[in-house]
Amino acid sequence: xxxxxxxxxxxxxxxxxxxxxxxxxxxxxxxxxxxxxxxxxxxxxxxxxxxxxxxxxxxxxxxxxxxxxxxxxxxxxxxxxxxxxxxxxxxxxxxxxxxxxxxxxxxxxxxxxx
Amino acid sequence: xxxxxxxxxxxxxxxxxxxxxxxxxxxxxxxxxxxxxxxxxxxxxxxxxxxxxxxxxxxxxxxxxxxxxxxxxxxxxxxxxxxxxxxxxxxxxxxxxxxxxxxxxxxxxxx
Numbered sequence: 127x128x129x130x131x132x133x134x135x136x137x138x139x140x141x142x143x144x145x146x147x148x149x150x151x152x153x154x155x156x157x158x159x160x161x162x163x164x165x166x167x168x169x170x171x172x173x174x175x176x177x178x179x180x181x182x183x184x185x186x187x188x189x190x191x192x193x194x195x196x197x198x199x200x201x202x203x204x205x206x207x208x209x210x211x212x213x214x215x216x217x218x219x220x221x222x223x224x225x226x227x228x229x230x231x232x233x234x235x236x237x238x239x240x
Numbered sequence: 241x242x243x244x245x246x247x248x249x250x251x252x253x254x255x256x257x258x259x260x261x262x263x264x265x266x267x268x269x270x271x272x273x274x275x276x277x278x279x280x281x282x283x284x285x286x287x288x289x290x291x292x293x294x295x296x297x298x299x300x301x302x303x304x305x306x307x308x309x310x311x312x313x314x315x316x317x318x319x320x321x322x323x324x325x326x327x328x329x330x331x332x333x334x335x336x337x338x339x340x341x342x343x344x345x346x347x348x349x350x351x
Contacts, residue, residue, distance in 0.1 A: 130283070157337070168329060168341040169284070182337070216283055226272040226291040229339065231283030 128152050132217050132232035139207045139239050147202040147235050149217030157220045158200040159184070159229065160192060162213040169216065175200055207239045242267040246330045246342035253320055254350050261315040261345045263304075263330035271332040273297075273306055273313040278327045278344070287315075287328070322349045 133148045151158065156177050161169040171184030175194040189211060191203045200219075204211060214236050218229040247262040265271070272291045276284040288297030293308035302317045313330060327346045333339035 159337075161341075166343055168343045170341075171337075174337050176337070184337075218283075226289070226333075228274060228286040228289060229284075231285070233281070233283045 130217055130219055130230050130232035132215075132235050134235060135233070136236045137238070139204075139237065141207060141209060141239060143207050144203070144205050145207065146204075147215055147217075147237075149200045149202070149232060150198055151200075151217075151219040151230070152198065153219060153230065154197070155219035155221055155230070156197075157222065158194065159218045159220075160190070160200065160202045161216045161218065162186065162211075163216060163234070164213050172202065172215075209239045211237065212239045213237060242271070242332065242334065242338065242340050244330055244332055244340050244342045246328075247345050249327075249344070249346040250348060251345060252348045252350065255322055256319045257349075259315070259317040259320050259324075259347070261328055261330075261347070262312070263314055263342060264310070264312045265330070265332040265340075266311065267332050267334060267340075269334060270308065271334045273304070274331040274333060274339070275302070275304055275313070275315050276329040276331060276341075278329065280326070284329060320347075320349050322351055325349045 159174040160172040173192040178197040217232045220227045220229045244265045274289045275287040277287045288299040290297040290306035296305045327344045330342040
């Protein structure tokens with residue numbers, strides 16, 4: 127029962143470096159999401175995807191790019207990391223657009239930018 | 241725009257105490273309402289949900305009732321356990337891409 131799997135779990139970057147966070151889900155969900163979690167601020171949506179080959183901006187998209195080349199995978203990229211992007215990143219997925227559908231979360235990637 | 245306000249933490253209780261975590265929201269229309277729980281080192285998990293007015297969601301001894309007139313969805317449990325120590329998030333949702341998470345309430349239970 128893998129559900130939503132995120133890699134890596136931890137990473138330290140220097141300012142200006144780039145990296146890609148990987149998210150994979152095995153539930154055949156259409157929707158996938160990337161959030162960041164910062165102390166006292168809940169979760170904020172970065173980007174999301176409503177299906178293979180589609181992406182859309184969320185609440186805080188600046189500095190990030192995403193791709194959904196396969197239905198089961200959703201990648202989050204940081205082209206030039208900044209200290210303000212130090213956060214815990216969560217990937218989630220859900221079935222469809224219905225507001226009653228819960229989201230299923232991975233265990234997170236803790237990212238530190240020095 | 242849509243917003244949610246939940247009780248600030250941390251909340252510290254003794255085992256077997258009663259718990260209430262308040263949550264109120266503002267949203268267009270009638271959103272579905274969720275409570276998620278986050279245990280240390282893990283992602284969020286769905287705890288319970290309610291999709292229309294007066295619905296009561298329940299799971300693991302927790303309950304919450306969708307109150308349309310007060311736009312509230314307070315989380316309650318009659319007798320908490322040490323294993324309930326976690327962070328709890330209230331989240332109204334109008335669609336899969338329009339779910340708003342509260343800032344979270346950290347709950348610690350003393351043995």
